[in-house]
Amino acid sequence: MLHNLSIGALADLLATKKISSVELTRHFLARIEAFNPKLNALVTQTAELALQAAAAADSRRAAGEDSLLLGIPLIHKDIFCTDGVRTSCGSRMLDNFIAPYDATVVERLKAAGTVMLGKANMDEFAMGSSNETSYYGPVKNPWDTSKVPGGSSGGSAAATAARLTPVATGTDTGGSIRQPAALTGITGIKPTYGRVSRYGMIAFASSLDQAGVFARSAEDAAIVLQAMAGFDPKDSTSVDAPVPDYGAALDLPLAGLKIGLLKEFFEGLEGRNTALIEEALRVYRALGAKTVDVSLPHLPLSVPTYYVVAPAECSSNLSRFDGVRYGYRCEQPKDLMDLYQRSRGEGFGAEVKRRIMTGTYVLSAGYFDAYYLKAQKVRQLITDEFRSAFAKVDLLLGPTTPTPAFAIGAKIDDPVTMYLNDIYTIGANLAGLPGLSMPCGFIDGLPMGLQLIGPHFSEDRILGAAHRFQQQTDWHNCAPRGYDS
C-alpha cells in the first residue's frame, strides 16, 4: 500500500508517472478522513490547499523538474506559522489566529514541493509530555487508543505512526520530538540548536527550542531534514555553517565507531527496557562499533534544571499574548488590567498558566539568583560533561523514555511525575545537542525507543548510525494494527 512506502519509493512512482501527486494526496486525505476522528491527530485539515499544491507539484514534474520531495504530502505541527491557515499552537489563545506569513521551515518545504495535508494537534504551546494539554483534546496513540502518544508533538507522531502522512514536522524543547517518536514506534530527530530556522515557529523556551522531523525511517528523516536545515538571517540563533549531505552519510560504515553508554541512563532502568538496549548494542557491535562506559555525574539534575530554565523563558515569551494585537480577548473588559488578566487567564490552559507562574516566580526579585542563575550554572556543568564525554566517544546511546506509553489521564494531575517522563531527553536540549529516537522493540505490546545523542552538528553521523541499525532490524517497519493495510 502507498502509505507504507518510503519517500524514495513514492518519489520513484511519481518520477515514472505511475502515480500523480494529486492521487497520492487524495490517498492520504482519505486516510485522514477515516482515522482522524478516532486519533484527533490533526486540528486543521487543508484538503483544498493540498490538492492545489499537489496539482502544482505535478505541473513542475511535467515541466521536467525532479526531486525527492516534489509532490510528497506532509503534516506540520500547529506551532509553525502557515500563511492564511489557522495556527493555534494547541491553545484557545490562538484559536482564531490566521498566520500572516509562513515559517521558514514551512516556506522551505513548500519550495521543495511538499504538499501540506493539515496541521497537527499538540500540547498547548508545546508544554506537555502527553498531548493532553491541547485545547482541542488529547491525541490518541494508534497502538492503543487508551494511551497517550507522548508530547508535545503528539499529533505529528500519531499521524506518522498511523500512516496518515509519510512524514511530519515537530519541535523539541525537552524531548517533544524524541519522546512521542518513541511512544508511537517511529523515528524522530531533534537537530543541533541553531541548525534549523525557528523563524515563524511560536516560541516556548528560546534557549532550548529546535525544529525537527518525524518519519518512519532515518532515511526519510534525512531527506526532510536536508530541506529544512541551513542558515536563515531571519532567526538570530540560526548558525551560518554548511549543511552536510545527509543522504550520502547514511551508508558510511560503522567499523570503529565508539558508542558511549551513560551510566546515569542505565541506573534504575527497568529490566525489559535494558534488555531491548542490550539487543540493539549486539546489532551495533556486529556492525563493528565499540562500546565505552561514560558518566555524566550532573545529568540527573537535568530535569530540575530544565524546569527552572524553560518556564523562565516561557513566562517571558508568552508575555506577548496580551489580548490587544492578536489572539483571544475576554468579553467586556472593565479596564486595561482586567483585559490583560482575563484574556490571559481565560485564553491559556492550566499547564501553560502553571509554567508561566513557575517562570515568573524563579525570575522574581529575591529568587532570580537562587533559581534561574543557579540553574544556568548547573546547565553549564552538564554541558561541559557532555563535551568531555564526546572527547572519548562518537555517540551516546540509551533509552528515550523510562516506560512505554502511559494511560490517558494517568499523570495529568501530577506535574512533577509528568515532568520526569523527559528524564532521558532533556540533557540534549540543555546542551544544544542533536538527538534521535528510533524504535527498538516492544514492552507490553507498545513500542519503545532507542536514543542516539551526538556532538553539535553530528546529524549526519546520527542519521547514518540509525540507518545502519534499520538495515539490520525490522522494528521501524512495524505498524499499529489496523493502520498498515
Add this chain to the structure above:
Amino acid sequence: MSLTRQEVEKIAHLARLSITAQEMPVYVASLSSIVNFVADLSKVDTGTVPPMAHPLVGQRQRLRPDTVTEDDQHEKYQANAPSVQAGLYVVPRVIE
C-alpha cells in the same frame, strides 16, 4: 518549602493572569511541589562555573544593518486584532 496563597496571588498578578477561586488551591499545591522539586539545585556546588550564556561555544548574537527590510503590511497583521480603528489597536480607556 511550600508557597502560600498570598505568594501565588502575587505571582499571578505579576504574570497578569486571572486565577479563579477554584483554581487557586490547585496552583498553590502544584507550584509548591515544583519549587520543592527544583530545590535540589541548591545542593550542587557550582563553584566558579559561569551561568550558561549559549549552548554553542563561541556563538554570538548576530547584528544586522539598521535598514528597513519589511514592507508595510499593517492591514494584514491587524486583521488578527480583536479591535482596530483607523489602523490603531483599541483598548479600554486608560486616561480619564
